[in-house]
Amino acid sequence: MRFVVECVWSGYRSSQSRTCHRTVIPKYMAEKLKKIHGIRFTDGTYMSVEVRPALHRERVSEIHGYDSLLSKMAHADKVGSVSVMDVNL
Secondary structure: OOEEEEEEEOOOOHHHOEEEEEEEEOHHHHHHHOOEEEEEOOOOOEEEEEEEEOOOOOOOOOEOOOHHHHHHHHHOOOOEEEEHHHOOO
């Protein structure tokens, strides 16, 4: 089964909120990323993380914005709302 991880960046104002990452991921990665609700950045912005199963024959338009950050967060086994500073980048 395929899963989709989609991240929405909050921006500095509410009008700046936008999708900044969307990729198809395997099940083992989805299980780890489901534990993360969002990521706080050092500049005060926030990125919400949502993991969902991909629909049958769904065509996902991928946006590769934060592949390495999400991979590091998944392998660090963090839970809840985490900070970028929690992971050695």
